[in-house]
Amino acid sequence: MNQFAIRLLVYSHKFDIRRFRFASGFLFVYNIANNIAKVFYAMKSPIAFFSKNIGIDLGTANTLIYLAGRGIIANEPSVAAVNNKTGHVLAIGEEAKKMIGRTPAHINVVRPLVGGVISDFDMTQELLRHLLKKVVGSKVFYNFKHAVIGVPSNLTEVERKSVEDAVIGAGVSKAYVIEEPLAAALGARLPIDEPTANMIVDIGGGTTEIAVISMGGTVTAKSLKIAGDKLNDDIIRFIRDEFRLAIGEPTAEELKISIGSAIPMDQKMELMIRGRDLATGLPKEAVVKDTHVRAAIVKSLKSIVETIKEVVELSPPELAGDILRRGIYLCGGGSLLKGMDVLLARELGVNTTVVDDPLTCVARGTGVAIENLEKYKHILDNPLRPRDIKI
Numbered sequence: 029m030n031q032f033a034i035r036l037l038v039y040s041h042k043f044d045i046r047r048f049r050f051a052s053g054f055l056f057v058y059n060i061a062n063n064i065a066k067v068f069y070a071m072k073s074p075i076a077f078f079s080k081n082i083g084i085d086l087g088t089a090n091t092l093i094y095l096a097g098r099g100i101i102a103n104e105p106s107v108a109a110v111n112n113k114t115g116h117v118l119a120i121g122e123e124a125k126k127m128i129g130r131t132p133a134h135i136n137v138v139r140p141l142v143g144g145v146i147s148d149f150d151m152t153q154e155l156l157r158h159l160l161k162k163v164v165g166s167k168v169f170y171n172f173k174h175a176v177i178g179v180p181s182n183l184t185e186v187e188r189k190s191v192e193d194a195v196i197g198a199g200v201s202k203a204y205v206i207e208e209p210l211a212a213a214l215g216a217r218l219p220i221d222e223p224t225a226n227m228i229v230d231i232g233g234g235t236t237e238i239a240v241i242s243m244g245g246t247v248t249a250k251s252l253k254i255a256g257d258k259l260n261d262d263i264i265r266f267i268r269d270e271f272r273l274a275i276g277e278p279t280a281e282e283l284k285i286s287i288g289s290a291i292p293m294d295q296k297m298e299l300m301i302r303g304r305d306l307a308t309g310l311p312k313e314a315v316v317k318d319t320h321v322r323a324a325i326v327k328s329l330k331s332i333v334e335t336i337k338e339v340v341e342l343s344p345p346e347l348a349g350d351i352l353r354r355g356i357y358l359c360g361g362g363s364l365l366k367g368m369d370v371l372l373a374r375e376l377g378v379n380t381t382v383v384d385d386p387l388t389c390v391a392r393g394t395g396v397a398i399e400n401l402e403k404y405k406h407i408l409d410n411p412l413r414p415r416d417i418k419i
């Protein structure tokens with residue numbers, strides 16, 4: 029083509045400047061079309077150019093989206109604010125979370141997921157649409173082809189189906205679910221396909237997922253509805269009983285994150301909080317110590333430890349030996365509670381490691397699965413069966 033083009037240019041130049049312009053214009057357009065065709069060819073099909081695959085961690089506390097080839101591109105609290113009178117969604121994510129406990133009667137702040145299960149289907153779809161819109165931005169031609177979604181390991185078939193439906197309703201063509209502990213193990217880059225025990229404990233907002241994974245499958249697992257949210261509730265109840273003070277969830281979470289710990293720490297900590305005096309009904313301040321927060325959450329932490337013990341006890345002996353050798357991997361926001369890893373190591377006698385960036389571990393795992401869909405299809409296509417251990 030190039031030789032032909034040069035000849036055309038020389039020939040047209042000899043005779044007429046208008047023909048020369050026409051020929052050079054033709055060449056310019058030809059080159060652009062040729063380059064676009066090459067890009068599409070390299071991407072196998074023009075549709076592939078506009079369709080994207082995503083991983084989703086649809087969490088009780090936070091929802092994250094992983095765009096294949098890019099990484100995590102959306103991360104927002106799973107919260108929506110709705111006007112009761114009109115039914116309009118006023119805010120979603122971070123903006124809605126700021127409204128918790130501060131709204132007038134006609135505005136409801138809802139958390140559409142409870143214990144990792146969809147409790148408000150429409151709001152879950154709104155939340156997903158909002159996050160996917162963030163991914164799309166101002167681009168016109170964009171669609172989502174496949175999505176891998178992390179779900180708790182003990183969901184019923186109906187509950188899993190409703191997660192799939194919510195994701196498809198939000199604009200994704202095909203949805204696969206992956207059990208959260210498996211996604212967490214992939215996100216932590218554990219060797220899940222090897223014949224050895226990978227023990228993962230994901231302490232989220234609504235559930236603590238505990239699983240022993242070997243050869244690409246879950247051997248023993250348990251999903252416990254005691255996690256970050258329950259610790260917040262424990263703190264609210266403790267402050268009400270001990271200080272006669274009513275506080276909201278944001279204050280309880282602040283206490284947990286800033287001065288809460290699973291074991292006594294070297295440094296004594298305290299925090300000034302504000303709430304409503306239960307006796308007078310008026311605003312009141314109080315200074316809360318780390319010992320108070322620890323006393324509030326001790327029972328729930330004990331339940332988590334006991335359930336982890338049960339899962340270890342139910343594991344086959346060879347795998348129990350592997351757990352002792354390889355240790356336990358902790359992830360989820362709850363693993364950031366100060367001293368949580370030390371408490372588990374002490375109570376279980378097993379080395380415990382908090383994975384890097386524990387809040388994004390499941391989302392990164394769904395990303396690994398979506399980017400290697402063929403390799404991990406056997407994990408995603410597993411028959412829908414609850415694997416909760418009945419004791």
Ligand SMILES: Nc1ncnc2c1ncn2[C@@H]1O[C@H](COP(=O)(O)OP(=O)(O)OP(=O)(O)O)[C@@H](O)[C@H]1O
Nearest residue numbers: 087088089090232233234235256360361362364365
């Ligand atoms: N530094 C911290 N210390 C203690 N708890 C924390 C800390 N940071 C976050 N959390 C808690 O972690 C929880 C959120 O964790 P995460 O985002 O993993 O949950 P989720 O995936 O949305 O929930 P789930 O997996 O149960 O559906 C919240 O309860 C939050 O209070």
Ligand SMILES: [Mg+2]
Nearest residue numbers: 087232360390
């Ligand atoms: Mg989670």
